[in-house]
Amino acid sequence: MNSSRPTIVDVAARAGVSKSLVSLALRGDGGVSAATRERIVRAAAEIGYRSNALARALRQHRTMLLGVVVASLDNPYHTEVVESVERAAEPHGLSVLLAHGARKAGRMAERIDALGDLNVDGLIVVSSWAAPELLQAAARRAPVVMVGRSLEPVAGIDSVNNDDEHGAALAVDHLVAAGHERIAHLTSSTRPAGLARRAGYEAAMARHGLADRARVIERGRDEPAGPGLDAALEAGCSAIFARNDVEADDVLNHAWDRGIAVPEGLAVVGYDDSALALRARPRLTSVHQPRAEMGELAVDLLHERWAGRTTDRHEVLEPTLVIRAST
Amino acid sequence: MNSSRPTIVDVAARAGVSKSLVSLALRGDGGVSAATRERIVRAAAEIGYRSNALARALRQHRTMLLGVVVASLDNPYHTEVVESVERAAEPHGLSVLLAHGARKAGRMAERIDALGDLNVDGLIVVSSWAAPELLQAAARRAPVVMVGRSLEPVAGIDSVNNDDEHGAALAVDHLVAAGHERIAHLTSSTRPAGLARRAGYEAAMARHGLADRARVIERGRDEPAGPGLDAALEAGCSAIFARNDVEADDVLNHAWDRGIAVPEGLAVVGYDDSALALRARPRLTSVHQPRAEMGELAVDLLHERWAGRTTDRHEVLEPTLVIRAST
DNA sequence: CCCGAAATCTGGAACGTTCCAGGAATCGTT
DNA sequence: AACGATTCCTGGAACGTTCCAGATTTCGGG
Numbered sequence A, B: 001m002n003s004s005r006p007t008i009v010d011v012a013a014r015a016g017v018s019k020s021l022v023s024l025a026l027r028g029d030g031g032v033s034a035a036t037r038e039r040i041v042r043a044a045a046e047i048g049y050r051s052n053a054l055a056r057a058l059r060q061h062r063t064m065l066l067g068v069v070v071a072s073l074d075n076p077y078h079t080e081v082v083e084s085v086e087r088a089a090e091p092h093g094l095s096v097l098l099a100h101g102a103r104k105a106g107r108m109a110e111r112i113d114a115l116g117d118l119n120v121d122g123l124i125v126v127s128s129w130a131a132p133e134l135l136q137a138a139a140r141r142a143p144v145v146m147v148g149r150s151l152e153p154v155a156g157i158d159s160v161n162n163d164d165e166h167g168a169a170l171a172v173d174h175l176v177a178a179g180h181e182r183i184a185h186l187t188s189s190t191r192p193a194g195l196a197r198r199a200g201y202e203a204a205m206a207r208h209g210l211a212d213r214a215r216v217i218e219r220g221r222d223e224p225a226g227p228g229l230d231a232a233l234e235a236g237c238s239a240i241f242a243r244n245d246v247e248a249d250d251v252l253n254h255a256w257d258r259g260i261a262v263p264e265g266l267a268v269v270g271y272d273d274s275a276l277a278l279r280a281r282p283r284l285t286s287v288h289q290p291r292a293e294m295g296e297l298a299v300d301l302l303h304e305r306w307a308g309r310t311t312d313r314h315e316v317l318e319p320t321l322v323i324r325a326s327t
Numbered sequence C: 001c002c003c004g005a006a007a008t009c010t011g012g013a014a015c016g017t018t019c020c021a022g023g024a025a026t027c028g029t030t
Numbered sequence D: 001a002a003c004g005a006t007t008c009c010t011g012g013a014a015c016g017t018t019c020c021a022g023a024t025t026t027c028g029g030g
Helices: A008-015 A019-027 A034-046 A053-060 A076-092 A105-117 A132-139 A164-177 A192-207 A226-234 A245-258 A275-279 A291-306 B008-015 B019-027 B034-046 B053-060 B076-092 B105-117 B132-139 B164-177 B192-207 B226-234 B245-258 B275-279 B291-306
Strands: A065-069 A095-099 A122-125 A144-147 A158-162 A183-187 A215-218 A239-242 A267-272 A285-288 A314-317 A320-322 B065-069 B095-099 B122-125 B144-147 B158-162 B183-187 B215-218 B239-242 B267-272 B285-288 B314-317 B320-322
Touching (some): A008 A019, A008 A034, A019 A034, A053 B053, A065 A076, A076 A095, A076 A291, A105 A122, A105 A132, A132 A144, A144 A291, A158 A164, A164 A183, A164 A267, A183 A192, A226 A245, A245 A275, A267 A275, B065 B076, B076 B245, B095 B105, B122 B132, B158 B164, B164 B239, B164 B285, B183 B245, B226 B245
Parallel strands (some): A065 A122, A122 A144, A183 A215, A183 A239, B122 B144, B158 B314, B183 B215, B239 B267, B267 B285
Antiparallel strands (some): A285 A320
16 A cells, blocks of 8 residues: 555565564675575565665765766866766765766855765865865865866865876977977966966976977967967967867867868877867877776775775876877 | 764754754744744854755655766767756756766666665656666656657656657758758667657658668767768768767768868768867758757656656657758 | 574664644734 | 734654664574
């Protein structure tokens, strides 16, 4: 008569045992005789019992939920990081809860709070739009790992990064080796990772004695890259290192519109080595971030925190350059 | 001394009232005097109280959680649908729980079960890899809406679709109007939406008396489009209508590799009008699916189910053609 | 056969919230 | 001043699970 979802008590009634034993049996704990376990499992299957994760989480004080906060889904690199996190989380029985659209601090805070209210066991933040205090507040509830924030470590928050400065150096070295001197850097970012890449670019240019040839094309978010690019081209720039693949693709689009051949008229290097790099025409040379390792490492760091580690860890992985047809 | 998360009882103790009253006050229900409400709110803020969504959900029998299952995150169209759903859900206080990677039936089932165990209040399935029985099983727990499955309605499951056959017709009509006769269709899909587009393509070709010129290039998933395309080009085909933007972009890539100018040497039309269409070189003519409306509609349908509707609804929206530089 | 130990099982108390029935204070009316 | 109607507040019982302490059964060995 009770048409609502069957509970553990219903199973117990049907199998003729106590609810406690059903709980034990279904979780596979020892101390249950094979015969009754079999009976319980069958009873559960018969009435279509499924455990209520909510109730379990409430009692056990853990949800096996991993909150992942990402700036946006429209940059393939972000979604690839999310996928790598999920791949790393799944074998541990952890489910990923994805909150996106955290490109503004306010919304970011709200999403993180929502995840916290749900008692996620850990938080992985792929957006850099979270204020340190916000992260620290969240970390009082559950361990937090920043992925890809770069620069300043935040006390109490672990982080996984690629070495943005080194990555930028790889790009510049490659272009210089190909004979370019007037290499410009296109960026729309005022975020840590963007700034680090810019700094790496400037340092590398200086190292090659090309400091005076360096030129940073700044564009506002959502602003077209065109004007800045035109000015750089006019000034004789023959190669562009873009802050990420999306902006590199913008460069390719602009070159296409202007009828400039790539790489003959203009060499282009991106950053991230996302799906975009493989789809671009021509295929984009790009600095590869070791996403898979980053995802795994992030999950590992959470495990360590759960196991009791209280000191901070800041992992920095080495990027590599993937050379394709755009240079 | 209790260093763990403060609960409603802690707030009650501090404000000198009963826990029930704290619950009432913080939820903003009437029947609480302004003075005590103020006192309670202050007490809550002072000890940093945040409500436990788990406990609430357990008691209230609703989580305000919306499960969204999507085949993959690597097709921009999917993520755009997810974003539109989230945009529609947010004003109602619903949070989106995203499960992706549901490209295989087994994993799909597992993800749906996981969401069900978490007691999501509704399920929006953007992948077509779910067997009808699986969906119906899920629908016994919470209402389910299929987005973009097309074709056969499933009893008990609402759906939101664009009219794929009509969309395909729009593409063909456009190409025919531009003077093309040998128009091929590229598809890798055996899913309902793909089949509907293919059927629409074939019907439209027939309608124009071009049935004998019709040619479907089938490719396996993860197979390169090259061989099939070459054969079609050899046969004199001058335009290609691809099953979606991703495959259209593959065509553009192939044309690029072969040095074929688009649209002069080959006209290309995609489907979805995703971000990819705007990034492509040349900009891709594509059949636009009204994503925003689809997301809203999906959420509306869930609301109606919650309000008690028991009859099925199958909404079909009209796609439009967006003409760009690839034709 | 009996005894202690091991194996198996059970009832009730949590977890943090909301819901419900009702108690206490306050108020306006006559 | 008494009355019912409001308004404001409270204690305890849910929700579905796990945990704990202990009860019961089974078993091996002398």
